[in-house]
Amino acid sequence: MRAAVTAAAANIWTLPSSPRSHDAPMLENPPKIRKWLAAMGYEERVRLCTDNLVQTQVLFGEEVIILKEEGEWAFVAVPGQPSKKDARGYPGWMKKSQLSASGFQTSSPAVWITKPTAFLYHTNGEPDLEVSFLTRLPASGREKGFFRVMTPLGERLINEADADEFRHTEGRAADVIETAMMFLGLPYLWGGLSGFGFDCSGLMYSVFKANGYTLPRDARDQAKAGRDAEVNDIRPADLLFFAYEEGKGAIHHVGLALGDGRMLHSPKTGKAIEVLRLKGTVYEKELCTVRRCISEKGE
Template sequence: MSLYTTAVSVANVWTSPEAPRRIDRMMLENPVHVRSWLDALSYEERLELCTANLVQTQVLFGEDVQLLQERGDWAFVIIPGQPSAKDERGYPGWIPKDCLVEKSPAKSEASAVIQKPTAFLYDDKKTKVLELSFLTKLPVLSSDGIWFEVDTPLGRKWLKKGDADLETPVKGSGDDIVQTGQAFLNLPYLWGGMSGFGYDCSGFVFNMLKANG
């Protein structure tokens, strides 16, 4: 069993390699085009993610998965950070191998966690590289008054301090959980959604609680 890391802003975890439809191709390549995909989905196509059992969950950029099996361009994985009754080791499902990279040794014990619904990752020239989700967590290599230098599956990049905070073991109150959730008012529902681009009911509750320890 090999450890891999998600190398796209958010990866859908599919029920099978046969599950994606023609319209879902935008979520099978690296980089994924999550906003274009969401904008292109009709109501019926969104609903079919559930009724046809196409998507199981999602994983965020930099999130670890354990690879159990390969089939062509696909990897069958479990997600240790997402508990599931389907597998005691973590949530299971299929991800295109192009969306994953082999896990590298940790270069820092400190991590920055995105606190906004979405925020951008920047390169050394401070040019936007990738739009990332709330709760994306990346190891911090250094920091200054404005930026976190972070280690990512794409190499050394930067996060604005206004978009992310250092991870701390603080537990929030019920009021804190509600306040966190208010940032996502009017966000459209997405079956299997586990990101600031779209949540489903269990994904939303899971992440609001996770954000508060």
């Protein structure tokens, strides 16, 4: 059975038992994302990874496949997030209260959010839900500077300054970089796939998706996407992959090449999305793979 996400950004948990007491704000509908983030210290954030609590996130209006149900929980696959874990889409558990089984689907024409986050408004102009970058919703028209859209919660308005019409076009390298630069300074979030916080591969997945390219969700899968490129021929918007054991072990990180030896990436818990020069860093030693995912006409 297919269903639509009714939360601005819902966590996909490893198990129904994964959420801790201080994760309660993310189990509500709508989730209190900013409250959850503000209340988590470094240790609480790091354990999202070290204790394998969160797998990924799904956005408002995104479609999931419900594979099974257990009480208040649903085990789902996310078709829009390719993964070797499941051919049907990225798998994990989420609260059933954050889903609508009405069969709501995005359709054309559609608009999507182009800012890190933006508010949806009720048709009377009152603010409703703060949603994320890349949230995509069917559009039914415009009025007085707003897009009129259909959502799993009913008709809403989006400010035209916060969104754009959805187009199936592949962007250029410069477009991908411009999109990524918009998130400089945003704190890292393990499993994050929204304008409220990204992990390393979530950022790459999202900025490429915004420019017409579908990448796998995780870095190790992304390292097989696109075309192989040489380490001595890195071009802007190439994906740079880093492995343990000075590049000989398992891939654990991905960043976006900017040119001139620089990289944009979401580093790790406790840090924020940044630009750095590879030379003289641990990343210079760990660089193991370069992939070119931009179409040849977009280079």
